[in-house]
Amino acid sequence: MLEKADQLFVLLRDWVVGFLPPGWRDAAGVVLGVIGIVAVFPGLFAITTVLERKGLGRMQNRIGPNRTGPFGILQPIADAIKSLTKEDIVPLNADAVVHFLAPVFLVVVVFMGFAVLPVGRNMVLVDMDASLLFYFAMGASTEVSIFMAGWSSRNKYSLLGAMRAVAQMISYEVPLLMSSIVVVMMTGSLSLVRIVEAQNQYTWGLPHWYIFTPWGCAAFVMYAIAATAETNRSPFDLPEGESELVAGYFTEYSGFKFALFFLGEYLGMLSISGLGTTLFLGGWSAPLAALNWVPSWIWFFSKVMLSIVVLIWVRGTLPRLRQDQLMNFAWKFVVPMTLLNLMVAALWRFLGEGWARWVVCSAILVIVYVAAGRAGMRGKHFGPRTYRYAE
Amino acid sequence: MSFVFWLLAAITVAGGLAAVLLKNLVHCALALTVVFAGLALLFLQLDAQFAGFAQILVYVGAVAILVVFAILLTRSSETPKDGGVFSRTWGAGLAISAAVFAVLGWVVLQSEAGLPREISVPNVTVLQIGNALMGRYVLPLEIVALLLTAALIGAVIVAMHEKGDAK
Numbered sequence: 001m002l003e004k005a006d007q008l009f010v011l012l013r014d015w016v017v018g019f020l021p022p023g024w025r026d027a028a029g030v031v032l033g034v035i036g037i038v039a040v041f042p043g044l045f046a047i048t049t050v051l052e053r054k055g056l057g058r059m060q061n062r063i064g065p066n067r068t069g070p071f072g073i074l075q076p077i078a079d080a081i082k083s084l085t086k087e088d089i090v091p092l093n094a095d096a097v098v099h100f101l102a103p104v105f106l107v108v109v110v111f112m113g114f115a116v117l118p119v120g121r122n123m124v125l126v127d128m129d130a131s132l133l134f135y136f137a138m139g140a141s142t143e144v145s146i147f148m149a150g151w152s153s154r155n156k157y158s159l160l161g162a163m164r165a166v167a168q169m170i171s172y173e174v175p176l177l178m179s180s181i182v183v184v185m186m187t188g189s190l191s192l193v194r195i196v197e198a199q200n201q202y203t204w205g206l207p208h209w210y211i212f213t214p215w216g217c218a219a220f221v222m223y224a225i226a227a228t229a230e231t232n233r234s235p236f237d238l239p240e241g242e243s244e245l246v247a248g249y250f251t252e253y254s255g256f257k258f259a260l261f262f263l264g265e266y267l268g269m270l271s272i273s274g275l276g277t278t279l280f281l282g283g284w285s286a287p288l289a290a291l292n293w294v295p296s297w298i299w300f301f302s303k304v305m306l307s308i309v310v311l312i313w314v315r316g317t318l319p320r321l322r323q324d325q326l327m328n329f330a331w332k333f334v335v336p337m338t339l340l341n342l343m344v345a346a347l348w349r350f351l352g353e354g355w356a357r358w359v360v361c362s363a364i365l366v367i368v369y370v371a372a373g374r375a376g377m378r379g380k381h382f383g384p385r386t387y388r389y390a391e
Numbered sequence: 392m393s394f395v396f397w398l399l400a401a402i403t404v405a406g407g408l409a410a411v412l413l414k415n416l417v418h419c420a421l422a423l424t425v426v427f428a429g430l431a432l433l434f435l436q437l438d439a440q441f442a443g444f445a446q447i448l449v450y451v452g453a454v455a456i457l458v459v460f461a462i463l464l465t466r467s468s469e470t471p472k473d474g475g476v477f478s479r480t481w482g483a484g485l486a487i488s489a490a491v492f493a494v495l496g497w498v499v500l501q502s503e504a505g506l507p508r509e510i511s512v513p514n515v516t517v518l519q520i521g522n523a524l525m526g527r528y529v530l531p532l533e534i535v536a537l538l539l540t541a542a543l544i545g546a547v548i549v550a551m552h553e554k555g556d557a558k
Contacts (some may be wrong), residue, residue: 128440140452144421170456
């Protein structure tokens with residue numbers, strides 16, 4: 001019975017596909033999986049928008065939307081109707097073809113990323129040998145669409161926002177990949193399904209999630225920082241900072257194209273949270289061995305929504321970082337820490353089982369973090385800025 | 392040669408033609424991105440997963456952005472060139488490119504005879520690539536790393552102002 005609840009969607013798909021002749025079954029299965037992804041993740045996006053607006057509202061000591069439905073839960077429907085009925089304004093000098101294609105490209109690429117996330121036991125759309133690499137390839141393609149949006153608007157502020165966004169995304173691509181490489185190194189496979197299966201073991205009732213190891217915890221923190229920067233979320237949202245650049249690279253978009261950008265950005269957030277849960281928080285595995293009776297996909301979505309709540313929380317709390325501060329942080333602090341983390345992970349592997357490796361690895365990471373942080377702050381003089389490489 | 396191959400080949404060739412025939416330079420760069428994506432899909436169609444994804448990650452994600460930044464920061468892409476996209480010396484260009492293509496085609500066709508006859512399509516996994524890179528080909532890997540470090544340092548030095556220079 002519980003086994004059936006866990007495999008509910010797999011059994012549902014097999015039942016529907018069973019009605020078709022044998023030659024068509026594989027293709028139909030894939031199509032059903034795609035329909036599932038396209039239905040579920042935009043639904044989560046709708047929930048996320050309500051959570052964000054209410055959550056940010058409460059953190060900023062105001063109420064947030066409360067007119068549409070009880071506690072404003074029908075707000076996404078109101079937003080959808082509004083964006084569909086608004087006039088679609090394209091500037092006269094704008095490059096119409098590229099202007100049209102930019103949001104389309106973004107949404108397509110972000111949806112492709114969902115294809116490799118293992119949502120539950122046996123529930124992944126495409127099980128590839130190198131699925132993590134596919135995910136990062138799709139993530140890298142989002143930068144092209146942002147550039148297309150900023151350039152085609154023929155607007156100084158859009159172009160400036162687009163350049164900043166692309167520079168920030170490229171800079172934080174490196175820590176994102178390097179903190180994921182540690183997980184690949186310790187699992188021995190690039191396949192996300194194998195990574196989750198490697199974390200699905202329990203010692204004394206506690207799981208083997210990678211976040212509970214020293215190198216995994218450090219990698220998770222760096223992954224979280226890089227993920228926040230990759231999706232242009234506060235405190236890294238200078239490219240779309242409302243007080244600086246109007247709306248950055250999507251200033252000239254209105255109506256449905258703006259809604260597509262919004263969708264693409266939030267789906268990107270969901271997607272990267274999904275990858276973070278797969279790599280570090282154990283994907284669909286339960287936190288305690290005793291809780292295995294709860295279906296696996298419930299665990300996955302709970303963890304993803306928890307990550308989203310933390311992202312919203314951070315947005316409401318921290319001030320925005322300036323462009324040179326965030327680039328500084330990326331290249332001078334996070335990248336060396338990821339390299340150190342790689343070496344600490346290797347040390348962990350070769351010290352063998354026992355308590356010694358926990359103490360040694362944790363000590364190395366904590367001491368270097370504190371020392372590097374203090375050394376970095378000592379050289380700062382908070383006067384007028386001078387640039388050495390960008391005059 | 393399956394239908395998928397012809398479709399991908401058509402997309403790649405169309406993108407390549409667009410990249411040289413379009414007037415607006417940034418459009419050409421975006422058409423080049425389509426070519427890179429088409430090549431990646433061709434790799435995937437041949438079951439070379441690692442090569443295909445690395446192609447997207449490196450070319451579409453980094454090289455295309457680099458090309459676009461270079462175009463934006465060095466010349467005005469607002470006004471397209473008067474007089475079309477063909478230069479005055481197009482005949483010489485055509486002759487040279489035909490000669491290069493002939494040499495490459497001859498080399499490829501000649502080498503096909505020297506390849507061992509495979510019974511089935513080899514299934515190259517990422518594990519094998521990793522083992523090969525760290526085992527047999529570790530020296531080329533280190534040399535390439537050295538080359539990339541030198542390029543990075545060179546780029547920083549070129550972009551940097553000396554401390555004593557007038558700003």
